[in-house]
Amino acid sequence: MNRKILNIVVNGESHQVLIEPHWTLLQVLRNEIGMMGTKENCLEAECGVCTVLLDGKAINSCILLAAQVEGCSVTTIEGIGDPEHLHPLQEAFIECGAVQCGYCIPGMILTAKSFLDENPGCRPSRDEIREAIAGTLCRCTGYRKIIDAVATAADRIALSGAKQ
Amino acid sequence: MSAHTHRVAGHRLPRRDGVGKVTGKHVYAADFKLPGMLYGRVLRSTRAHALIKKIDTSRAAAMAGVRGIITSADIPQIRYGTAVRDTTVFATDRALFTGHAIAAVAATSLEIAERALAAIEVEYEDLPPLFDPEEALKSDIRIHPDWETYKALPIISRNRNIAGQARIRVGDAEAAFAKAHKVYEHRFSTALQHPGYTEPRVATADWDANGIVTVWCNTQLPFDTQTTLAEILDLPAARVRVTVPGIGGGFGGKLRIGVEHFAALLARKTARPVKVMSTSEEELTAALPRQASIVLLKTAVDKEGHLLARSGRIIVDCGAYAGSGPGTAAIALQVMAGPYKTGALAFESIAVYTNKVHSGSFRAPAGPMANFAMECQIDMIAKDLGLDPLEMRLRNVVKEGDPGPSGEIHRSVSIEECLRKAADAIGWHDRNPEPGRGKGIACSWWMTTGGSSGVYVKINPDGSATLVSGAVEIGTGAITGAAQVLAEELSLDLTDINVTGVDTQAAPFDFGAQGSRTTFSVGNACLAAASELRRQMFELAAKQLEAPIEDMKLQDKHVVAGNKSISIAELARISRLAGGGLIAHGTAISPAPAYDPTRVQNHPLPVWNTPSYHAHAVDLSVDQATGKVTINRYVVAQDVGYAINPTYIEGQIEGGVAQGIGQALSEEIVYQDGCVMNANLTDYKMPTAMDVPEIESIIVECRSAAGPYGAKGVGEPPCIEPPAAIGNAIAAATGCWPNSLPMTAEKIAAAMQVQHS
Numbered sequence: 049m050n051r052k053i054l055n056i057v058v059n060g061e062s063h064q065v066l067i068e069p070h071w072t073l074l075q076v077l078r079n080e081i082g083m084m085g086t087k088e089n090c091l092e093a094e095c096g097v098c099t100v101l102l103d104g105k106a107i108n109s110c111i112l113l114a115a116q117v118e119g120c121s122v123t124t125i126e127g128i129g130d131p132e133h134l135h136p137l138q139e140a141f142i143e144c145g146a147v148q149c150g151y152c153i154p155g156m157i158l159t160a161k162s163f164l165d166e167n168p169g170c171r172p173s174r175d176e177i178r179e180a181i182a183g184t185l186c187r188c189t190g191y192r193k194i195i196d197a198v199a200t201a202a203d204r205i206a207l208s209g210a211k212q
Numbered sequence: 213m214s215a216h217t218h219r220v221a222g223h224r225l226p227r228r229d230g231v232g233k234v235t236g237k238h239v240y241a242a243d244f245k246l247p248g249m250l251y252g253r254v255l256r257s258t259r260a261h262a263l264i265k266k267i268d269t270s271r272a273a274a275m276a277g278v279r280g281i282i283t284s285a286d287i288p289q290i291r292y293g294t295a296v297r298d299t300t301v302f303a304t305d306r307a308l309f310t311g312h313a314i315a316a317v318a319a320t321s322l323e324i325a326e327r328a329l330a331a332i333e334v335e336y337e338d339l340p341p342l343f344d345p346e347e348a349l350k351s352d353i354r355i356h357p358d359w360e361t362y363k364a365l366p367i368i369s370r371n372r373n374i375a376g377q378a379r380i381r382v383g384d385a386e387a388a389f390a391k392a393h394k395v396y397e398h399r400f401s402t403a404l405q406h407p408g409y410t411e412p413r414v415a416t417a418d419w420d421a422n423g424i425v426t427v428w429c430n431t432q433l434p435f436d437t438q439t440t441l442a443e444i445l446d447l448p449a450a451r452v453r454v455t456v457p458g459i460g461g462g463f464g465g466k467l468r469i470g471v472e473h474f475a476a477l478l479a480r481k482t483a484r485p486v487k488v489m490s491t492s493e494e495e496l497t498a499a500l501p502r503q504a505s506i507v508l509l510k511t512a513v514d515k516e517g518h519l520l521a522r523s524g525r526i527i528v529d530c531g532a533y534a535g536s537g538p539g540t541a542a543i544a545l546q547v548m549a550g551p552y553k554t555g556a557l558a559f560e561s562i563a564v565y566t567n568k569v570h571s572g573s574f575r576a577p578a579g580p581m582a583n584f585a586m587e588c589q590i591d592m593i594a595k596d597l598g599l600d601p602l603e604m605r606l607r608n609v610v611k612e613g614d615p616g617p618s619g620e621i622h623r624s625v626s627i628e629e630c631l632r633k634a635a636d637a638i639g640w641h642d643r644n645p646e647p648g649r650g651k652g653i654a655c656s657w658w659m660t661t662g663g664s665s666g667v668y669v670k671i672n673p674d675g676s677a678t679l680v681s682g683a684v685e686i687g688t689g690a691i692t693g694a695a696q697v698l699a700e701e702l703s704l705d706l707t708d709i710n711v712t713g714v715d716t717q718a719a720p721f722d723f724g725a726q727g728s729r730t731t732f733s734v735g736n737a738c739l740a741a742a743s744e745l746r747r748q749m750f751e752l753a754a755k756q757l758e759a760p761i762e763d764m765k766l767q768d769k770h771v772v773a774g775n776k777s778i779s780i781a782e783l784a785r786i787s788r789l790a791g792g793g794l795i796a797h798g799t800a801i802s803p804a805p806a807y808d809p810t811r812v813q814n815h816p817l818p819v820w821n822t823p824s825y826h827a828h829a830v831d832l833s834v835d836q837a838t839g840k841v842t843i844n845r846y847v848v849a850q851d852v853g854y855a856i857n858p859t860y861i862e863g864q865i866e867g868g869v870a871q872g873i874g875q876a877l878s879e880e881i882v883y884q885d886g887c888v889m890n891a892n893l894t895d896y897k898m899p900t901a902m903d904v905p906e907i908e909s910i911i912v913e914c915r916s917a918a919g920p921y922g923a924k925g926v927g928e929p930p931c932i933e934p935p936a937a938i939g940n941a942i943a944a945a946t947g948c949w950p951n952s953l954p955m956t957a958e959k960i961a962a963a964m965q966v967q968h969s
Contacts (some may be wrong), residue, residue, distance in 0.1 A: 070323075084243040085236015087460070089410050090492040094893035097410055125236035138234040142226050145859035148232030148867065149687025150458025151240060151410040174906075182900045185893065187408040187461050188687050191901040192864030193859075 054114055058083060059127030067114050074098045074109040077124060085125035085154045096184030099155035108161035125154035128161060129138050136208075137161055141194070142200040150187030155184050160198045169209050171202050221700040221921055224859040227692040228711055229685060237360045241430035242408040242414045242489060244546070244632035249416065250279050250318040252478045253325040254471075255332050256498060257307035257314055260343070260886025261355075261567040262336035264307055265840035267315060272331040277324035281332070281439055283315040287477055288446040294468065295816060296364040296375050296534040298356055299570070301444055301473050307336065308355060308532035309567050310887050311498035318486045341567040341886050345506065345529040348373045348564045355532065355565040363853030369814040375530050376538020376563040378815040380545040380617050382655045383556030385512075387523030392512030395592050400509070400585040402953040403880035403937070404529075405502040407574045408871070408898050412461020412495055413470035417478070418485040425476050430459040432686055433724035434904025438716045440469045441476055452476075455715040463871070464573040465500050467726055468535065496891040501881055503537055503563075509548065511619045517597050517604045523558035524548055524583060530563050533570035537563035540577035542815045547582035547932070549617035551627040551657040551825055552608040557617055557689035559751050567886055573726070575868065576658060576928035580875055580935050581953075587654035587936035588949055601940065602635050602653055609655075618819040619808025624924075626914035630827040631655055633849040633910050638829035648836050650944025653708055654936035655827040657796040658822035660918075660925030661727025664801040665734045669698060669741040671749075671794035675769055675781030676708040677775040682722035683734045684714050688927050689860030690730035696856055697920045699733040701742030702780070704768040714963040720797065728925025731856060732822070733800050736919035741798025748794050749783050756786065802918050822916045824924040826850040828869070828933035834945045839961030841877055841942065848933075849910040853924030861926050865909040868930025874899045876935040880954050 051066045058081055065080045074091075076102065077083040086109060087097040093108040100109045101123035108146045109122075129135035134142075141147050163172070163180035172180070177198045178191070186194060222874045230237035269281045284302040293299045315332055319325035342348045342355060355373055356362070364370060369377045389395055392425040415429035425445065434454040442449040459466065471488040478486040490499065509524040526544040530537030541561035548559055594604040609627045611684040616622050635653060643651045666682040679698060686692040695709040703707075712719075722734065749771050750764045759773035787794045807819035831845040846864050855861050878897040882889045890896045915922025935953055943949045948963040 078243075083236070084239070087240070087411070088242060089412060090893045092894070094492075094494060095410060101869040121303070125234075129235060131231045131235055131237070134231070134234070138231075141234050145226075145863055147227065147230050147233045147865055148689065148860075149410070149459065149461040150229070150238055153233055154236050157234060178901045182902045185408075185410060185640055185900065187410055187463065187898065188867045188904060189863055189870065190868075190870035190904050190907055192866045192904075192906050193863060195901070195906075 049054055055119055056117055057121040059123060069073055069115055071114045072110055073112045073117055076114040077109060083124040087154060088150055096159065097152050097155045099158045099184060100188045101158055102164055104162065104165060106159045125158060136204045137201040140197040144193050145191040146189060146196040146197040146199055152184055152186045154195060156181060156186065159184050164205060169206050171206050174199060218700055220706050221696045221856050225696065225706045225857060227689050227860065228695060228709065232440055236456040238458050240411055240460050241428055241456065242411050242460065244416050244428045244457050245487065246416060246485040249485040250320060250482055250488055251322045251325050252316055252318045252474055252486045253329055254474055255315040255329045256764055257303060257310055257312040259307050259336045259338060260310045261339040261341035262307045263339060264303060264305060264334060265337055266335040266536065268333040269300050272317060272328040275322040275324065275328050275331060278317060278328045279320065279484060280318045280478055281370065282477055282481050283317060283759055286481065290444050290446065291362060291441050291567040292443050293534055294536060295368050295538040296370065297531045298362045298364055306339065309569055311569055312532065314776065315928050316474045316478055318482050325779040343566055343568060343886055345527050345564045345566055348566050348569065355567060365816060367814055367816050370925065373565045374562055374885055375534035375565055376541060378542035378545060378561045379813040380557055380559045381550070382617060382811050382821050384589055385521040385523045385558035388556045389512045392520050393508065393515045395512045396589060397510045398589050398592065398951065400507045400588065400951045402505045402581040402584060404504045405574060405875050405879045406881060406896060407465030408462060408497065409461030412490040413466060413499065414489040415472040415475040416485060416487040417475035417776045424453055425451040425479065426455065427472050427476055428455050428457055429472045430466055431456060431472065432462040432684055432726055434684065434714050434716050435682060435721055436724060437472055441472055442699065444473045445476060453715065453717045455713065456684050457713060459684055459686050462725065463575045464577065464726065467573050468500060492893060493891045496881055496896055497888045498569055500535060502574035503540060505572040505581040507582060509585050509589050511589055511593060513593055517594065517599045517607055519552055519554040519608050521556040522548065522554050525560045525562065528561065528563045529566050529568065531566055531568040531570040531836065534563060535570045535574040536577060537571060537658055539574060539816045541660060543817055544578035544582035546617055546820055547579055547656065548586045550586050551655060553610055553614055567741065568883060575871065579656065579658060579928065579932035580872060583654065583656045584933050584935040584939060585954060588939045589953050591940040591943060592949060602631060602640055605631055605655060618812050620805045620819050624872060624914045624916050625825060626880055627655060627657065627825040630825050630849040630851055630912055633912065634827040634829040634847050637847040637908060637910060638831055638845060640829065648945055649833045650941045651829065651831045652937045652939065652941030652944055653827060653829045654933040654940060656929065656932045657823045657825050658728065658929045658932060660732050660822040660824065661729040662804060662821045662934065663723025663729060663733065664799060665722045665737040665801065666799045667734060667737040667741050668720055669738065669745060669798065670795050671745065671780060671784040673781060673785045675779060675784060676710060677702060677704060678710045678712060680712050680719050682714055682716065682719035684725045684731050686725045688730065688864060689857060690725065691734065693731035693856040693860065694734040694738050698738040698742055701739060702745065703769055728927040732919045732923055732925055733802065735923065736800030738800040739920055740800060741796040744796035744798060745794060749780065750785050752787055755780050822918045822924055824929055826929050826933065828937040830937045830941045832938065832941045832945065834960060836943060838956035839964060841960065843873065843905045845908065846905050847908045847910065848930060849912055850929060851912040851914045851924060852926050853916040853919050854913055854922040855911050856920065856923055861911060862909045864927050866907045867928045869907045869934055870899050870904045872931040872934025873904060873938070875953060876938040876955055878954050
């Protein structure tokens with residue numbers, strides 16, 4: 049096999065992984081690094097459950113070749129908070145009842161994080177949130193409580209930013 | 213205990229599995245892996261109907277990394293199925309649809325498995341196919357030439373390509389039609405719809421030294437999967453262990469065996485753990501979608517719009533195997549009767565084989581199909597008679613004590629309240645606020661499926677409780693709801709209830725996460741277990757406190773008798789030393805209500821348990837040039853009996869309506885010449901956040917006699933009415949009824965054009 053070394057930072061930790069040229073970032077995250085919070089479904093960038101942050105921006109990890117992310121920094125759902133220290137988005141998703149089966153939720157939360165990070169301090173309208181998360185399919189919720197959660201988190205993040 | 217004093221039940225508490233799901237720590241079946249695991253893939257037929265002359269696996273078998281290949285020739289020749297035992301693991305001598313499994317490969321990587329599939333040579337000889345269900349009723353072609361040799365439930369009536377046929381007959385419909393003021397006849401059609409769960413069907417299987425196979429999978433029905441696997445593998449059920457780590461949605465699409473059998477058979481063949489996961493393409497070509505259907509409906513009314521008689525026929529296209537088709541078709545008969553008093557009924561259901569994908573029990577099977585026809589026709593009649601559609605419904609809805617279609621008695625009836633609340637909320641008095649904009653309403657009723665549930669509940673030495681159930685939490689919050697009931701009864705907090713994973717080897721039986729029954733039935737089993745635990749604790753406390761049992765109650769995690777008390781934790785510790793611990797087995801079964809069997813023929817679900825009532829109202833605009841529909845507002849008034857957790861009930865309503873909007877406007881697995889034309893998630897159009905309005909839920913609570921604290925089933929109903937409510941609103945906005953689902957912009961624009969010309 050034609051393996052080569054990939055240097056990648058995942059959730060702040062450096063990794064050196066031997067990869068095959070056709071492997072996607074999703075495969076590397078799930079199979080080599082063990083970040084199972086990044087989900088797999090369509091593998092064609094249609095559903096959004098595999099979304100991670102690449103240097104802070106939301107991308108579909110299922111169609112990005114791992115070889116293209118040499119030296120990049122990746123954030124997965126495990127990297128933004130843990131059960132003892134939830135990110136405001138994670139907290140709001142639980143509080144607002146935005147989680148049902150939960151399979152799309154890591155991708156949904158990271159999509160929302162990318163959107164909020166791009167617009168620091170802003171309190172987006174519900175329509176803006178709607179548009180921002182439209183690339184991730186959720187079959188359980190009808191999206192309303194997800195929009196509630198993102199709006200709630202945006203308010204809290206904006207408020208804590210204003211205090212600082 | 214009266215419901216308004218509840219501390220835990222009835223409150224908007226966060227679900228027990230939420231933190232795991234938002235942090236990525238919740239393990240789904242798709243995340244499961246074992247050391248040395250192989251990857252399995254399935255070769256699928258490229259022909260819709262063909263004899264299989266030869267399968268040559270030799271080239272594939274010789275490939276490096278390929279560890280095992282199986283075809284029909286390598287496995288026990290078993291036919292399985294719920295209503296009709298017509299299904300095989302692989303195509304036997306003939307392929308019955310494009311996507312039919314032909315062979316399966318296990319290899320050291322997915323890529324190798326895929327290359328091996330491409331190296332398998334299959335020689336076909338095409339047979340004339342049947343794609344149209346009405347043609348299949350008349351044709352001499354037999355999709356199952358040996359259908360008479362198949363076993364089936366005794367209730368199922370079959371004939372040639374008909375996999376099941378049921379009837380409901382009430383009164384003299386013919387006489388009523390003869391003397392009616394007016395008679396209306398319409399034809400409707402609905403399309404194949406994928407359940408759309410985000411986690412594909414997946415299973416990992418491994419055989420242990422004792423010959424027991426364990427399957428980690430995302431089934432909604434672990435015990436049904438266990439039984440079916442045991443049949444397929446030709447083993448006693450106890451040698452099949454099914455466990456569900458976590459499940460990314462189901463909606464009825466994961467009720468019946470999906471890929472578990474491929475994983476188990478490949479693991480047996482290779483003596484290695486094997487994981488098989490469906491691809492998107494397989495999901496859309498070879499999963500268990502909602503059947504397409506044709507509904508013919510005839511209704512007689514008097515001058516005031518009272519329903520005198522309805523007759524009709526639903527033809528449900530099962531695809532290549534019966535699957536849940538016979539039951540689904542039969543359920544449509546109760547849906548077509550609706551929550552209405554009708555003088556006479558003469559309904560017939562037909563489930564028919566075609567050379568297309570076999571289908572399943574997507575959420576409220578038959579509900580939206582039959583309701584679309586039934587409720588759109590009510591509006592058509594109202595318009596013709598010059599009646600307000602709401603008023604026409606209110607004149608006909610059932611009242612407390614009225615008979616239902618099977619002769620059962622309607623109890624805890626709330627349909628009028630639901631209709632009025634939905635209409636008020638949508639602003640019914642102003643139904644055409646502007647040109648191209650209209651409002652629609654539709655209502656229905658639906659069962660809470662019966663079946664039994666068992667739970668074990670154990671009190672831990674810290675005073676918390678562990679709930680062991682065989683019911684899968686598929687995302688609805690049902691197990692959180694059941695845990696709220698348990699916590700309530702034991703004077704614990706919801707956070708004191710630990711829920712174990714589902715494992716058929718360890719958990720008591722449960723009929724499964726289906727039919728709007730999980731919270732209802734597991735909740736009832738929790739009530740029973742809590743009652744038994746109280747008995748055990750009170751007996752133990754009687755000795756400790758030297759107080760009579762009659763004076764005892766549970767309060768704030770203590771057994772209290774007058775001014776004496778002892779904590780539940782202390783009792784659990786004492787019981788551990790002296791009595792093997794505090795543990796109870798609680799069970800629940802909802803017996804079917806009394807009905808009149810002469811009304812119902814060959815119907816696997818002849819009468820509905822604990823029905824719920826609901827109404828939907830929608831306000832939408834239609835682009836006059838393109839036919840594109842924009843939903844402005846959507847309101848649901850649903851009777852849930854008692855709202856155990858309003859947050860997750862709203863979640864069920866919002867999610868169900870979103871699926872219904874998809875079915876109404878955009879979702880269809882499109883077939884052309886036996887091939888699916890849109891087997892990907894770009895062309896199969898499920899609603900995104902841009903397509904679903906903010907659904908407004910009105911929770912109506914009309915207590916049932918049978919559910920925990922009066923609860924009724926919640927999960928399925930929200931997807932029933934959207935196609936009809938939206939269809940009626942489109943008609944209000946445009947003056948024309950699109951009578952086929954999905955009501956795409958193209959169909960609406962075409963209908964408007966016909967009307968204008």
